[in-house]
Amino acid sequence: MKNIPQLLTLPGNGVYTVNTGKEKKEKLMVAYYGTRDVEKAKKKWLKTFEKLDISKPWVIGIPSDNGGGIQRGANWGPLMLRQEILDSSKDFTDLGDVRVIPHLLHDKYLNDETIKLCQKALYGKANKLPVSPLSIAEKALTDLYKKNPKARVLGFGGDHSTSYPLVKAWLLSRKNLKEAALFHFDAHTDLLDRRLGIDICFGTWTHKILENLASPDHVLQIGIRSSGKTKKHWKKTLGVEQLWASEVNKWGVEKTYKKIHGHYKKLGIKEVYISFDIDALDEKYASATGTPEKEGLLPTDCAALIRLLSKDFKITGADLMEVAPYVWPEGVEARDQQSSLTVAGDMARVLLESLRS
Template sequence: MTEYIPPSSPDMFAPRYSGLATFMRTPVASSLADVDIGLLGIPYDGALTNRPGARHGPREVRNQSSLMRAINHATRVNPYELCRIADVGDVPFDSVFDIEATHKNITDFVAQMVARNVIPLSCGGDHSVSLPILRAVAHEPVALIHIDAHTDTWDSFQGSKFNHGAPFRRAHEEGLIDPKKTVQIGIRGAQNMSEGWDYSEQAGMRVMFIEEVQERGISAIVEEARTVVGEGPVYLSFDIDSIDPAFAPGTGTPEVAGLTTAEAMALIRGFRGLNYVGADVVEVSPPFDVGGMTALAGATVMYELLCVLAEARSTR
């Protein structure tokens, strides 16, 4: 009998309904020693303020990511030729009813990757998970590209400072992000108070509401955003609710009149060549999805991010 040898690279020619459901059909990492970019799941939604279900996001995004192929049709980038990429699994939790303890689990997991020079590309989970990731990757205040319907710079909610509407306020307070090199794109939706918008703008963050994005166009937004973040270390966080619910209904806090999926892809491709320390896709909630379309959007965003991260890593 032929000896079993685990696959060392994704088999892009296997039927897309076959095999283990890993991110992009990449092999499961047996260690971090031979990994350049680690794809990880963060199945946690204990910091939500509205509709639950994002804890199931990583599993369904893995399923839908089997539809991804190797070569990007727009950029002709094949990330698997540029870097060693693997699914490093899900962050293990031991106190899911304690937000701060869970955040520490996330930080500790990602810190192991960073210590081995592995770039993390994660799938959440609610948006609170960006804070503990930043604690692991930001050895100095980093630039931030934040694509979202909400600024996520509100303060406490129901007594918690670590809810999913507050990660970038906490990150600013902790000196993890440079507000002068932070751009928030696609912001929209009525609020009962202007606290989050006000905090971002007063801290010096560049807030681009959706009306500005639509009026100026993606190319102009990308050009200014690249000027804002500069050439230093940058982290990109993509909330799926930045996309209009016509394209991505399965999320906790949907807001109408958002980005189209085409605009979302163009944004990410516009941020090629930056000095990335990591990226995330968050807030995919399969229980509210329709036909897997939100999970597919999340998987496609993750693939586009993988392409820009692989380019960045290969040129270092």
């Protein structure tokens, strides 16, 4: 645990800037720690780790969008999502943000010399600590779960590759892996083996996480509508189950939930991690994201499904990904852009609530 405060930084401060976003970062510091002074806020934040309280869910931000690749901007997700849920900040413990060097993704893609130079930049000296956002996140979460296996963590991304360390650390710390499943909201399957040779990015992370699950059918994907391959293809080649957006919109909440419940019960699932890519929602509700897609899910349906799921299964981990506040597709008005962030905040609250029940 002694490494944790080195790997993380103040909530909302993980995006390295001098002046950009200063007002928003300060607003968050004042709300959390009652000061605009970074050093004073840091002292109070460090106290969080002296006695971590597992009666409340924990929030962690991974403000990295280097695993994206179509339209970046999800690095601002963690700061903006916290702004949207400030009023309920007493209901969770904020661990802060993973420290991010914006040019890096995972340490496996780096040479020794670069790692040493980046260690010096982050920690003041060369040591054994990781330097890339996904590697830092995995190390921090693994250490946190080791001491607190019952912790319930809500991660804020970041592009969807930042779910990889969150879900991996969650899976590796489960007492009974056979009872653990992933419920994945997304317009896309994220199931590529590699994208341009890279095996951990927004388009591949779900494929990569299959090796850590008890079996591939422990992933259930929902909201899919933009895939080069059919539902049958993914089931046949990888064994992953999907509920496409067209099916969910046709069936409605009740019938859809019956399918989800039936699938997990058949497998003997007891606990579930919910990974929520905001683009699972229809573009009308989620314009502030890298790849908005038409004919998606309704926020009210998603909230209802999460609530139903949390009644029958323990939700012990969750994340909200790909919220990109400054990404503004053509034709979207300021009002719609703000309502898109409000909807994302609502989804964050629903996820927090599911971790509490």
